[in-house]
Amino acid sequence: MADREETMDKGGISRRQIFGTAFAGAATAAGTAMLGSLGSAAMPGRAFAQDAASGGASTSIAWGDEAWRKVVADKVAGRTLKIGFTGPAASEFYDEIEHGAFAQMHAYSDLFGVKWDWTYASPQEHQDINDQVNTIEAWVTNKFDAVLVCTAGDFESMQNVYARAETAGTRVFQFNMPAELWDENQNRAISNIGYNNVMQAGYLAGRYIAKQLGGKGKMILIWGLPGHWSTARRKGLDIALAEFPDLKIVGEQRGDYVRDKALNAAMNLLQRDPDINAIYGENEEMALGASQAIQALGLKAWDGKEGIITIGADGLKSGFESIQQGQMTATVSVGAVDQGRQSIEAIFWNLIFGQVPPKVFNVRTQVVDKTNVDEPLAYVNWALSVPKI
Amino acid sequence: MNNNTKFDLGALLNIEGATVFFAVAVLILFSSIFAPSFLTPENISNVLVQSVFVVILGIGMTYVLISGGIDLSVGSAMGLAAAVCVYCINAGLPLPLALLIGLATGAAAGFVNAYLIVVLGFADFIATLGTLSLMRGIVEVMTASTRLNSKNPEFMFLAGGSLGGIPFAVIVALVVAIVAGVILARTTMGRAVYGVGLNPKSSFLAGVLVNRVRFSVFVVSGLCAGLSGILLASRLSSVHPAMGTGYELTAIAAAALGGASLSGGRGSVLGTALGALFLAILQNTLSLMSVNAFWFQIITGVIIVLAVLMDGGVRRFVAQRARAA
Numbered sequence: 170m171a172d173r174e175e176t177m178d179k180g181g182i183s184r185r186q187i188f189g190t191a192f193a194g195a196a197t198a199a200g201t202a203m204l205g206s207l208g209s210a211a212m213p214g215r216a217f218a219q220d221a222a223s224g225g226a227s228t229s230i231a232w233g234d235e236a237w238r239k240v241v242a243d244k245v246a247g248r249t250l251k252i253g254f255t256g257p258a259a260s261e262f263y264d265e266i267e268h269g270a271f272a273q274m275h276a277y278s279d280l281f282g283v284k285w286d287w288t289y290a291s292p293q294e295h296q297d298i299n300d301q302v303n304t305i306e307a308w309v310t311n312k313f314d315a316v317l318v319c320t321a322g323d324f325e326s327m328q329n330v331y332a333r334a335e336t337a338g339t340r341v342f343q344f345n346m347p348a349e350l351w352d353e354n355q356n357r358a359i360s361n362i363g364y365n366n367v368m369q370a371g372y373l374a375g376r377y378i379a380k381q382l383g384g385k386g387k388m389i390l391i392w393g394l395p396g397h398w399s400t401a402r403r404k405g406l407d408i409a410l411a412e413f414p415d416l417k418i419v420g421e422q423r424g425d426y427v428r429d430k431a432l433n434a435a436m437n438l439l440q441r442d443p444d445i446n447a448i449y450g451e452n453e454e455m456a457l458g459a460s461q462a463i464q465a466l467g468l469k470a471w472d473g474k475e476g477i478i479t480i481g482a483d484g485l486k487s488g489f490e491s492i493q494q495g496q497m498t499a500t501v502s503v504g505a506v507d508q509g510r511q512s513i514e515a516i517f518w519n520l521i522f523g524q525v526p527p528k529v530f531n532v533r534t535q536v537v538d539k540t541n542v543d544e545p546l547a548y549v550n551w552a553l554s555v556p557k558i
Numbered sequence: 559m560n561n562n563t564k565f566d567l568g569a570l571l572n573i574e575g576a577t578v579f580f581a582v583a584v585l586i587l588f589s590s591i592f593a594p595s596f597l598t599p600e601n602i603s604n605v606l607v608q609s610v611f612v613v614i615l616g617i618g619m620t621y622v623l624i625s626g627g628i629d630l631s632v633g634s635a636m637g638l639a640a641a642v643c644v645y646c647i648n649a650g651l652p653l654p655l656a657l658l659i660g661l662a663t664g665a666a667a668g669f670v671n672a673y674l675i676v677v678l679g680f681a682d683f684i685a686t687l688g689t690l691s692l693m694r695g696i697v698e699v700m701t702a703s704t705r706l707n708s709k710n711p712e713f714m715f716l717a718g719g720s721l722g723g724i725p726f727a728v729i730v731a732l733v734v735a736i737v738a739g740v741i742l743a744r745t746t747m748g749r750a751v752y753g754v755g756l757n758p759k760s761s762f763l764a765g766v767l768v769n770r771v772r773f774s775v776f777v778v779s780g781l782c783a784g785l786s787g788i789l790l791a792s793r794l795s796s797v798h799p800a801m802g803t804g805y806e807l808t809a810i811a812a813a814a815l816g817g818a819s820l821s822g823g824r825g826s827v828l829g830t831a832l833g834a835l836f837l838a839i840l841q842n843t844l845s846l847m848s849v850n851a852f853w854f855q856i857i858t859g860v861i862i863v864l865a866v867l868m869d870g871g872v873r874r875f876v877a878q879r880a881r882a883a
Contacts, residue, residue, distance in 0.1 A: 326707070400702070
């Protein structure tokens with residue numbers, strides 16, 4: 170139980186590796202012409218293609234061969250897929266998801282000649298679900314092939330518009346929603362590409378704090394807007410903390426997912442009780458706010474032995490950099506880039522070949538601290554460097 | 559009087575809601591040219607349903623604005639009425655009773671505002687800011703950890719069904735608009751609302767029960783917010799903690815577009831309804847045109863300011879013409 174994180178890391182198949190080989194294989198198979206085109210574009214595949222060319226391409230096992238690639242490309246026949254992407258708010262997190270999607274779209278364009286028509290929208294008012302319903306209706310009117318939806322409302326509030334989309338021929342996919350809270354068979358969306366907020370986020374954060382503090386100490390919590398995310402993460406946190414009766418929650422406040430409110434909340438709680446050992450911010454913006462509060466009050470940030478632990482959840486570039494600089498202690502990286510890439514994978518194979526993705530597809534997540542921040546940061550940097558569609 | 563055409567133009571522009579009607583017409587023309595799918599029957603029905611919530615909310619807001627007040631709590635009142643209504647449905651109450659309790663919740667919210675403002679003498683801005691926060695808190699307590707949703711088919715009919723091809727919610731909004739419009743324009747109560755907004759002292763001297771009028775406009779606003787919230791809950795078949803957040807500003811924008819003055823004494827139900835329709839069409843068109851989400855906001859802001867400017871310009875033009883005549 171204690172090593173759940175580690176097992177998950179080792180057990181999970183790295184999709185990144187699969188796609189790496191896929192690129193290499195397809196590029197070698199397609200020959201020099203394709204290598205040239207890949208090399209000239211500012212593409213993630215470039216590195217893989219070079220690897221393959223220089224280092225024993227004959228022994229690597231490719232993702233499909235040229236014959237298969239051609240079958241797919243023939244079926245695609247240069248088609249343009251019209252996709253709408255709507256999240257609950259514009260933020261760094263959703264930008265990372267979008268860039269993950271861009272990366273995968275470029276990859277499929279290069280491999281199969283598919284074209285993409287991509288539209289982004291977020292509600293003007295934070296978390297206005299009706300605004301998102303209106304947007305989806307407009308996209309359905311415009312005969313979009315698929316829409317990717319993440320809302321602050323529950324599955325229930327979207328079923329009517331999903332049904333209308335279905336009838337009109339627009340396929341609905343969800344991303345980044347805690348599917349574990351609902352009966353998956355009630356959801357009309359074809360697939361929910363996300364992660365388990367209970368066990369893959371809240372639980373991991375609780376375990377991490379307990380492990381660092383030796384199962385003993387005082388912690389405070391800063392929550393986002395009430396809703397399904399906070400409900401699920403709280404559930405996971407409680408499961409983790411149940412095993413550590415000496416690790417006590419001594420204060421809770423709202424930070425509404427934004428830094429300034431979390432900064433104030435953390436300041437207030439820390440002033441009341443400066444010998445706090447850990448702060449859990451339900452998302453990273455709030456954990457970053459908490460780490461700024463620690464700095465502002467002249468308190469000591471966690472150095473591996475003593476100080477105050479701050480942990481968030483998201484996996485933002487700014488969060489990873491703060492971890493590198495020793496300000497924020499850790500975060501739960503919830504696979505933003507992979508959520509974007511997997512969403513496009515699900516959409517592509519479903520739209521072109523009618524293949525059915527899992528109803529709930531969870532990406533890998535991980536607690537990231539100073540000891541392992543390099544890989545997730547490099548991965549996010551790569552995704553953000555991918556050109557927009 | 560020898561130039562009949564100019565005189566007619568002035569008279570035409572003097573009709574309440576004429577400028578916003580003109581703006582809506584121009585926008586529809588623009589939309590049908592640049593967004594080819596705008597004029598499809600499904601899309602028109604979508605836009606009408608999308609506008610309903612702000613139309614109804616805006617009508618209540620218009621009453622308050624004309625009387626010289628402001629109600630910032632309507633977004634939270636929407637959420638609260640919706641939450642209470644769906645809670646009652648889930649508790650097994652018959653639908654009509656649940657709807658009535660939902661509406662009563664909205665009216666009660668208005669009653670509390672009115673009590674604070676008229677009886678206790680709070681500034682309306684502060685009082686409704688307080689109840690905005692208070693009611694949002696209650697909605698969050700009711701919805702944060704327990705999900706409030708209903709699949710009751712009759713309840714979902716309210717915003718999802720249609721009668722004779724017309725969405726039911728649009729019919730509801732039409733009825734509300736006609737009743738509220740007639741009361742405001744044709745009854746003593748309506749004229750009293752204008753009077754209180756223009757000059758409370760002389761209205762009082764003229765025998766108007768000023769406090770009673772000020773009291774009732776907030777109840778009307780709360781009632782409208784309740785109805786709007788119930789319809790929105792029916793459309794989403796659920797209530798979430800943030801439901802209705804920010805709607806008060808959209809309602810004020812719709813009323814302002816429709817010619818209502820934030821200093822009272824001016825405005826109309828027709829104008830506000832057209833203003834709400836204008837905002838819904840604008841949002842729909844920008845979505846259909848796949849306008850970049852960030853530009854979307856900027857364009858919306860610019861167009862609202864332009865539309866209000868145009869309204870002011872037209873008013874000055876009409877006033878000058880009246881003086882010249």
